[in-house]
Amino acid sequence: MQAAPPADRRRRRADLLTHIVLILGVLLFALPVWIVLMGSTHDGAAIGRGEVPLLPGAQGLDAYRRAWTEGAVGTTRVPVALMLWNSFVMAMLIALGKIAISLTSAYAVVFFRFPGRMLAFWAIFITLMLPVEVRIFPTFKVVSDLGMVNTYAGLIIPLIASATATLLFRQFFLTIPDEFVEAAKMDGAGPLRFFRDIVLPLSRTNMAALFVILFVYGWNQYLWPLLVTTSADVETIVIGIVKMIGTESNIDWSVVMATTVLALLPPIAVVVLMQRWFVQGLTDTEK
Template sequence: MAEEAAPPERRAGADWVAHAVLILGVVLFALPLWIVLMGSTHDAATIGRGETPLLPGSEAAANYAAAWSRGTTGVPVGRMLWNSTVMAFCIAAGKIAISILSAYAVVFFRFPGRRLAFWAIFLTLMLPVEVRIFPTFKVVSDLGLVNTFPGLIIPIVASATATLLFRQFFLTIPDEFVEAAKMDGAGPLRFFRDVVLPLSRTNIAALFVILFVYGWNQYLWPLLVATSDEVETVVIGMVKMIGSESNTDWSLVMTTCVLALLPPVAVVLLMQRWFVKGLTETEK
């Protein structure tokens, strides 16, 4: 006998509990962001007194203009945002380019040590960044890349995770596609350009969003390499803005936090449809 459907009262109760949990989660996540947003519209004295403003103030225009043009450490937030955007974009694009080519070679080329090459890439997932941070810094320093964008980007541009994800996707491409391409006289580069890349668009978009946010949030490596104001990122700048409790302009710090949220949020919103498709689409 088929199981009887739950009575409407029970389903309504379950829905109410689920919605209550979701609302609580949204409040816990959004409340700190709201406090920071409101704090960026008040003067430093209001924040310095320990007040927690929940309504907008009258200093928004002045705070955002001051942060954008001069910051609190003498480095304009506008420049730091540009540096972070360049770093995050190049890291995301570089990781995708290297990973998709590596996965393509591992899956579609037959060469001695192919499986060994893949496992060598995969094993790097077990190594945290801290394990290789000092040898990497020594190499970058010897090459004269400290305080440069190449020094910020190149050492962290490889990604074993993205290579693994692209490999798993390429394994789902039917062998008939490969055979049809060979019958048409398509070489490896043409097959990659005309078949593999179009099928990988949603995966590339989803990975780009994830890797852009990853690059944007980088802290440890820029802290070591970017000691000059010319290449200082906004994450490092926000930490430098927080001095002792007596001389920290918390209104400008909160303003910088809000500005630092905008680029990654914009990327997520602009690519939201592709991001969701890349994570959920199974039929190519």
């Protein structure tokens, strides 16, 4: 047998090392999720005693059934089904709402000339510098003065303005050829028809990408729902889990683990299924 030339051998060794490091990287992210996934099929008391299982247990989906209908016994007892629904409504309406109002704002700024146009654009742009965390109590006061505490409206509307989405759509609208607009005008199509028949279909990819980013953003909110929701009816799943682990005694750990899995699934599904648009969109939006 002939020895491989040194360059070839070096390359093969580098490839092997690459695979090893990447697999370690993948495990670094998969392992914590694997632990809760396996733990959720075991007896909660055993986990509480510190027997961390790495293989499926005998309880099957029982913890999921209990979490779904009863929630965590000993804490808030909000059924996880309700939490999931609340998170879903919040994430959906934030994503769709942000996309809708950003589409129309960007359309107004790009396709019309009117007094105050630049002012409106800058007003939207400047909200980039006012994340909810820095104005949290005054914003809470406004929401409570408007009677929106513990409502979906209070949870969602204050988060719905979006400078990034508006900037992205504006950027994209500027690339729509003038000929399209002229042709539409010649056909006698007004601005609303042009918006519906030409602009919306052309924006589909951008909308899909933004949807992923904004759905995840909405689903993962923590500080704002923590302040605005005190009643179980509007509790989101991210808040619900942290409340479950907050008591430290008498926790049914398998229910907590099952709830964690349920909280992870929807946003991960959205990211993985729409990965192609998402990666493109994320790197476009933020630049």
